[in-house]
Amino acid sequence: MTSPETVIWLQERTTLGILSPEVLNAIAQVIEEQVVPAETDLVSEGNSPEALYILVEGQLESNSTNQSNPALACGFLPGAVIELKELLLEELTPFTITTVTECHLWVVPADKFRKLVTQYPEIAQAFSRQLAQELAQATSALGYEQERSVALRPYLVTKAQRGIVGTSRYAVRLREQIREAAADRKSVDIFGEPGLEKDNIAALIHFGSPKRREPIIKVNCGILQTSGADLFGRAGGKPGLLEWLGEGTLVLNNIQELPEELLPPVTQLLKTGTYTPVARSGEPAPEPRPSKARILIVSEKTQPTIERCIGHIIKVPPLRVRKADIQAQVEYYTSLYIRSRGVPKPHITPEALRRLQSYDFPGNLKELKNLVERAIVQAEGANELTEEIFWPAEAKKKRFRVNLLNAYPNLRRFLRSPWWPDRINYGFTATAFAIIVAVLFIGPQTRDRNFVLNLFWAWWWPFFLFLFPFLGRIWCSVCPFMIYGEITQKLSLWLWPRKLKRWPREQAEKWGGWFMFGLFTLIFLWEELWHLENTAYLSACLLLLITAGAMIFSALFERRFWCRYLCPIGGMNGLFAKLSMTELRAQQGICSASCTTYQCYKGGPQKGEGLETNGCPLYSHPAQLEDNRDCVLCMTCLKACPHRSVEFNLRPPGIELWTTHVPRTYEVALLFLLLGGIYLHRLPELQSWLGLQLDLTQFWLHFGLSLLVLIIPAIFTFGAYGLLQVFNVNRKPRKFVELAYSYLPLVLGGNLAHYLRLGLGEGGRILPVTFATLGLSGEQLPILVAHPAVIAFLQGTTIIFSVLMTMLLTQKIARQPVKSLLWQHLAAIALGASMWAIIVF
Numbered sequence: 001m002t003s004p005e006t007v008i009w010l011q012e013r014t015t016l017g018i019l020s021p022e023v024l025n026a027i028a029q030v031i032e033e034q035v036v037p038a039e040t041d042l043v044s045e046g047n048s049p050e051a052l053y054i055l056v057e058g059q060l061e062s063n064s065t066n067q068s069n070p071a072l073a074c075g076f077l078p079g080a081v082i083e084l085k086e087l088l089l090e091e092l093t094p095f096t097i098t099t100v101t102e103c104h105l106w107v108v109p110a111d112k113f114r115k116l117v118t119q120y121p122e123i124a125q126a127f128s129r130q131l132a133q134e135l136a137q138a139t140s141a142l143g144y145e146q147e148r149s150v151a152l153r154p155y156l157v158t159k160a161q162r163g164i165v166g167t168s169r170y171a172v173r174l175r176e177q178i179r180e181a182a183a184d185r186k187s188v189d190i191f192g193e194p195g196l197e198k199d200n201i202a203a204l205i206h207f208g209s210p211k212r213r214e215p216i217i218k219v220n221c222g223i224l225q226t227s228g229a230d231l232f233g234r235a236g237g238k239p240g241l242l243e244w245l246g247e248g249t250l251v252l253n254n255i256q257e258l259p260e261e262l263l264p265p266v267t268q269l270l271k272t273g274t275y276t277p278v279a280r281s282g283e284p285a286p287e288p289r290p291s292k293a294r295i296l297i298v299s300e301k302t303q304p305t306i307e308r309c310i311g312h313i314i315k316v317p318p319l320r321v322r323k324a325d326i327q328a329q330v331e332y333y334t335s336l337y338i339r340s341r342g343v344p345k346p347h348i349t350p351e352a353l354r355r356l357q358s359y360d361f362p363g364n365l366k367e368l369k370n371l372v373e374r375a376i377v378q379a380e381g382a383n384e385l386t387e388e389i390f391w392p393a394e395a396k397k398k399r400f401r402v403n404l405l406n407a408y409p410n411l412r413r414f415l416r417s418p419w420w421p422d423r424i425n426y427g428f429t430a431t432a433f434a435i436i437v438a439v440l441f442i443g444p445q446t447r448d449r450n451f452v453l454n455l456f457w458a459w460w461w462p463f464f465l466f467l468f469p470f471l472g473r474i475w476c477s478v479c480p481f482m483i484y485g486e487i488t489q490k491l492s493l494w495l496w497p498r499k500l501k502r503w504p505r506e507q508a509e510k511w512g513g514w515f516m517f518g519l520f521t522l523i524f525l526w527e528e529l530w531h532l533e534n535t536a537y538l539s540a541c542l543l544l545l546i547t548a549g550a551m552i553f554s555a556l557f558e559r560r561f562w563c564r565y566l567c568p569i570g571g572m573n574g575l576f577a578k579l580s581m582t583e584l585r586a587q588q589g590i591c592s593a594s595c596t597t598y599q600c601y602k603g604g605p606q607k608g609e610g611l612e613t614n615g616c617p618l619y620s621h622p623a624q625l626e627d628n629r630d631c632v633l634c635m636t637c638l639k640a641c642p643h644r645s646v647e648f649n650l651r652p653p654g655i656e657l658w659t660t661h662v663p664r665t666y667e668v669a670l671l672f673l674l675l676g677g678i679y680l681h682r683l684p685e686l687q688s689w690l691g692l693q694l695d696l697t698q699f700w701l702h703f704g705l706s707l708l709v710l711i712i713p714a715i716f717t718f719g720a721y722g723l724l725q726v727f728n729v730n731r732k733p734r735k736f737v738e739l740a741y742s743y744l745p746l747v748l749g750g751n752l753a754h755y756l757r758l759g760l761g762e763g764g765r766i767l768p769v770t771f772a773t774l775g776l777s778g779e780q781l782p783i784l785v786a787h788p789a790v791i792a793f794l795q796g797t798t799i800i801f802s803v804l805m806t807m808l809l810t811q812k813i814a815r816q817p818v819k820s821l822l823w824q825h826l827a828a829i830a831l832g833a834s835m836w837a838i839i840v841f
Contacts, residue, residue: 002755005560006031013079014054014266018130023120030116031106037101043083045096046163048216062095075100078730088127127612131699151244153328155217157251159204165332166325166721174201178312182208186311187270187295189255195364196316199253202296206249211294214248217241222257225279228265233284235277236460242275255299255306270295270309275402292625320360323590327353328528329365333372336768346379351387354644358587401649404582405638415635415648416611421477430487433543434478440540443773448760450536451770457533462759465576465752469653472577476570476632481543482617492555500558503619512565513666515735517673520568524677528706529699533758560617564630571670576748578661578741581653584638586622586630589765590645600637600646610642622646627656657741658812668740671747672717676710678750678835686839713831720827727823734814740811741822744830749802750835753795757839760786760794796840803832 004074006028011017016024031054042053076082076097087091087110108116117123141469163173181188182205190198199218219241224231233240241248252258258266269275274288291362297306304311321325323558323817338345361367364609375385405412414420439452447453476482489500523542532538546569553562563570578666586600599602600622603615616622621629622637623645638646679686686709687694696702721736733739764784771778786794808829814821 008319008328010054015084015130016508018053019123019128023116023122026116026120027108030108030112032109034105034107036103036105038099038101038103039628040097040099041653042105043093044105045093045231047093048084049086049093049110051109052084052087054106054108055080055082056104056106057104059100060097060103061100062097074258081445084127085131085579086505086583088117107262120686123491136797149176154219154380155204155219155241156200157203157216157218160207161197161200162332163204164201165320165810166328167386168322168324170322171325174316175315177312178204178208179370180377181205181312184311185209185211185294186658187297187309188312189297189302189307189310190312190314190316191297191299192316192320193364194300195361195366196318198298198316199251199366199476201314202249202251202298205296209249209294211247211249215245216251217245218248218251218252218253218256221259221262223304224259224262224463226259226261228262229278230777231262232265232275233277235279235283240275240277242269242291242293243289245293247294249294249296251296251298253298255297255303256301262818267306267309270306270810318361319364323357324366326357326466329368332354332374332378332720337376343381344374344383346376346383346385347388348385352385352390354590355387355390357590358645374767386476397654400655401647401651403647403649405646405648411648412638416639421634424482429478429480430483431771433483437540439544439773440536440543445536446770447534447766449772451766451773453534453539454766454769456539458757458758458761458763459766462752462763463756464573465748465755467580468573468748469579471582472580472628472633473570473631474572474633476563476573479563479569481550481569481575482545482554482560484547485554485560485562489554501556503559503561508565509705511719513564513571513664515566516568516571517666517670520571520670520673523568524673524680524710525703525706528680528683529702534817559615560632563632572674574629575667575670575674575744577631578657579654579744579748580628581651583625583649583651584622584633584635585625585649586637586641586645587647590643591621595641595643595645597643599640603640608642609644615640615642626660626662654809656746657744657809661741663735663737663741665737668737669714671743672714673710674751675713675717675743675747678747678754679709679713679838680706682755682838689834689837716831718825720823724825725819728820731816731820731823733816733820739810742806742813742824743828743831745809746807746831749805750800750831750839753798753802753835753839756795756798757791758781758793761788792840796836797838799832799835803828806832 007021007024010024010028011021019027036058043049045063051663055076057078059084060080062074062076082097083093085091164171164178178201179833188202189204190201192198201214202218206212219231228236229240230244231240233243252266265275268288269291272288273292274290276288277286279285280311297310301441307313320327320840327348331665334348337343346724346800356368363370371390375390379385397401405415432704436452436455439450443452447457450544467474493500525531526538526542530538532542546567549564549566554560554567597607598621599607599610599613599615601616603613606612616636617634618630618632622631625631638648683706687696694701694705717740718736721733721739725734762785764786767777767781769782771781805823808823808830813819814824818825
């Protein structure tokens with residue numbers, strides 16, 4: 001078979017084209033045509049070559065039993081010359097070649113080809129030169145790869161450590177984002193808090209992409225040269241990492257630490273896919289070079305300068321919002337650790353899991369991993385990981401707390417029982433309140449002859465003022481006003497079935513506090529001008545007025561709208577409850593990880609150990625409470641919660657006032673109204689102290705003086721704040737609305753000191769007063785009355801302690817040196833001294 005077309009085809013389509021036309025013509029003369037069907041072995045591995053094969057049409061592929069050299073497995077297309085090297089070097093065939101499709105081959109038998117090689121030494125010489133060139137190229141490529149490997153090795157990422165663990169919506173979304181980013185070659189910004197293993201997410205994106213076989217390197221931006229030479233290379237000198245990387249992936253870790261000088265060239269790289277090598281001083285800037293590398297950025301927050309150049313942005317959610325994944329993460333880290341150490345797998349108790357879910361993990365996944373490994377070590381081969389083994393540092397809002405429900409299980413049982421507060425309210429308080437009001441109307445009208453008036457002024461006021469620092473707003477849980485409000489609500493729904501109105505929250509938050517302030521002002525004036533302390537029917541009217549408000553608004557709105565926003569007594573209770581040493585809260589981690597029904601807030605049927613309830617009467621979620629203002633300790637949430645998330649904590653008194661407290665203007669106004677009320681209660685003593693001789697029997701004079709007394713303490717404290725600003729030019733003090741809460745202990749202590757006179761001087765006369773109410777003689781009945789000196793001592797001690805607590809709270813809230821707050825402290829001392837003068841003496 002010989003023709004000019006055959007020689008030309010051999011020259012243009014095969015590796016034999018390096019031979020001279022004379023040799024090619026000689027080869028063409030001995031070529032035999034052969035057609036081989038598909039799926040036929042053309043040559044077999046380990047045998048001596050039988051012929052030289054030239055593939056004209058069709059497709060071949062090779063297979064080898066040598067798994068250590070995957071390059072032996074390859075395909076052949078038309079123009080391939082097969083068994084040439086084996087015939088020249090007299091080697092055995094290294095692989096089996098099989099036809100994939102029907103193939104047309106030109107075949108030169110082995111004996112004829114050997115004769116040609118003997119006849120034409122040019123054949124052996126030409127292919128020796130070709131093999132030498134190929135060897136030189138292979139050596140050069142190997143040297144380049146070795147140099148590249150040395151350059152990239154310090155930064156190389158060999159594999160992704162783990163996938164995204166968990167089934168929460170955050171974990172599912174993160175996996176979707178990783179898949180989307182892996183599907184193309186666009187740049188990615190992966191940002192989030194420390195400890196979230198963001199560099200591992202970058203590795204997941206690379207190894208999930210089509211370029212997974214290319215290298216991936218991670219470079220910490222904080223150690224890059226400001227010139228950028230290690231990243232971009234030098235013009236005419238040492239290549240940079242981008243050149244060595246080729247089509248691989250570059251992870252720029254901690255981009256926020258990137259030197260400012262490198263920000264423009266990195267932006268150029270992201271925007272145009274080109275970079276400019278660093279030129280030596282005095283040399284012209286080289287031309288930009290294209291880069292095929294993919295750029296992944298890892299940071300703690302997005303960088304506005306480069307954000308517009310990024311193809312994908314992935315925000316990694318912190319662990320505190322993925323509490324539902326904590327159990328899966330703990331199981332995963334436990335499995336990793338026990339496999340590496342060869343120890344039995346321990347079981348984590350539900351209590352321990354709840355403890356972990358209640359913690360916010362500022363160190364995120366890294367902190368959790370370290371915590372799990374440390375717990376396994378601490379367990380020392382035990383079968384369980386208990387709550388005591390896990391000891392993360394508590395968040396600020398959880399420090400110094402002791403859960404009394406865990407310390408005293410009987411307390412939990414009582415507070416979850418029907419006795420608290422329903423049986424107390426509907427079995428006793430509702431009936432007792434009706435009797436109290438009736439006695440106030442039909443009984444004797446003075447305090448020395450009406451036991452109800454004695455109970456209200458000499459017992460109720462001092463007792464609950466004393467109770468605020470211990471149990472906060474607990475009075476509201478047994479308050480008769482709202483009991484009758486709930487009775488009205490239930491009766492009205494039974495008689496007139498309808499859907500109660502939803503709360504106008506926006507308007508109530510804006511104006512409700514001022515309504516309470518106005519109503520309390522009127523109560524103070526009514527009490528002073530009409531002598532409510534010693535007038536039974538007017539005291540009854542006051543009680544009925546507040547009860548009527550509760551009943552009316554309960555008939556209109558769902559739950560306890562009056563209690564939360566409008567009740568003046570509730571407003572005072574909520575204000576003083578901020579000083580309490582106890583609090584009702586829920587573990588945010590458990591609520592976010594385990595709860596899907598929010599039964600403590602919405603109400604619902606029994607679930608697990610959670611009882612059937614109507615939900616929080618004040619629409620407060622215990623996990624969202626920032627202070628005690630909106631919690632009446634009814635324990636509805638404790639009864640409803642199926643996850644044991646609710647806690648009743650012992651804590652430092654008033655700790656939220658200097659940590660998480662949110663000030664409100666109307667609360668400050670009510671605070672100073674209560675401060676003025678102390679002086680209003682002691683108006684005769686105040687006149688005597690100031691040397692005034694005003695005739696208080698004149699109504700309008702009495703009214704005007706009462707308003708003035710209510711206002712002056714607030715003006716005095718605001719004046720002290722003005723001096724604070726004047727004398728602290730270099731240090732800006734806290735806002736007045738924040739600093740004003742430091743007067744709370746003084747306001748509470750002053751009111752308590754005032755009512756101690758009634759409590760200790762008249763409270764012990766309850767038995768003879770009760771008999772007098774019934775028209776009987778009780779002269780022979782025992783009385784228990786404190787000596788005036790004892791009362792004065794306790795009043796003075798209360799005022800002194802209150803002043804000291806006010807000064808301490810001022811320091812806590814302001815967080816400034818004592819010298820800077822001197823005028824505030826002097827104002828507290830002056831107010832305390834004035835209270836001493838009108839109350840103790």
